[in-house]
Amino acid sequence: MRYKLIQLVMAMVMTVVLSGCAKRSINGDLDGQWQIMKIEYTDGSVATPERTYYCFFLHTINLRSVGGPSIAGNFTYKGDDIKIEFPNGNVENLKLYGINGTAVDFKIRALSSSKMTLQSDYAIIDFRKF
Numbered sequence: 001m002r003y004k005l006i007q008l009v010m011a012m013v014m015t016v017v018l019s020g021c022a023k024r025s026i027n028g029d030l031d032g033q034w035q036i037m038k039i040e041y042t043d044g045s046v047a048t049p050e051r052t053y054y055c056f057f058l059h060t061i062n063l064r065s066v067g068g069p070s071i072a073g074n075f076t077y078k079g080d081d082i083k084i085e086f087p088n089g090n091v092e093n094l095k096l097y098g099i100n101g102t103a104v105d106f107k108i109r110a111l112s113s114s115k116m117t118l119q120s121d122y123a124i125i126d127f128r129k130f
Contacts, residue, residue, distance in 0.1 A: 027077050029113050030056050034127035039098040041123045049096060053130060069093040082106040082118065098123040 025031040033055045039047045051066040056075065061084055064070040071093060073086035082105070086094065089102040100122040109117040109124070116127040 026058060027056060029111050030077055030082075030108075030116075031058075032056065033130045034116055035130040036098070036125060037128055038126045039123050040125075041098075042121070047098075052097065054097070054127065063094070063097045063099075065096060068096055071097075080108040082108065098125045 033053055036049050036052045036054070039049065041047070049065065052068070053064050055062040055064070056077075059074055059076070061073045061075045062070065063073070069090075071086055071089050073084050073089065075082055075084040084099075084104050084106070086099075086102045091101060094100065094102070099120070104120050104122075106118040106120050109119050111117075114129045116129070118125045118127070
C-alpha cells in the first residue's frame with residue numbers, strides 16, 4: 001500500500017514538473033498556421049496564392065510557401081494590431097505574402113479559431129486556419 005502511494009505521489013510530481021516546461025500559446029486564436037486564401041491589393045487587383053502560409057507562435061512569425069521562400073520575423077500583438085519586422089527579409093520575396101516592406105503594421109479586421117482577415121496599407125489578406 002505504501003509503495004502505491006509513493007508511486008502515485010511521484011507520478012503527480014512528474015506530471016507537474018514536465019507540464020511546466022512546455023511553451024504555451026500567448027496569442028490566443030492568432031497562434032498557429034494560417035493559409036492565405038486571398039490577397040486584395042489597394043490597387044484593386046486580387047491574388048489567390050496556393051499553399052502559402054503564415055505561422056504565428058509566441059513572438060515569431062514564419063512565412064512559407066511550397067516551392068517558394070521561407071521568411072522568419074518577429075512580431076508584437078496588442079489589441080487589434082500586429083507589428084511585424086523581417087530583419088533578413090527581401091521585399092520582392094515578401095510581396096508573395098501580401099507584404100511590401102521589411103516592416104509592416106496589420107490591423108486585425110476579423111479573428112476566430114478558423115478564419116482571420118488582416119489589413120495593411122498595401123493589402124487585405126484573408127486566411128483560414130490550417
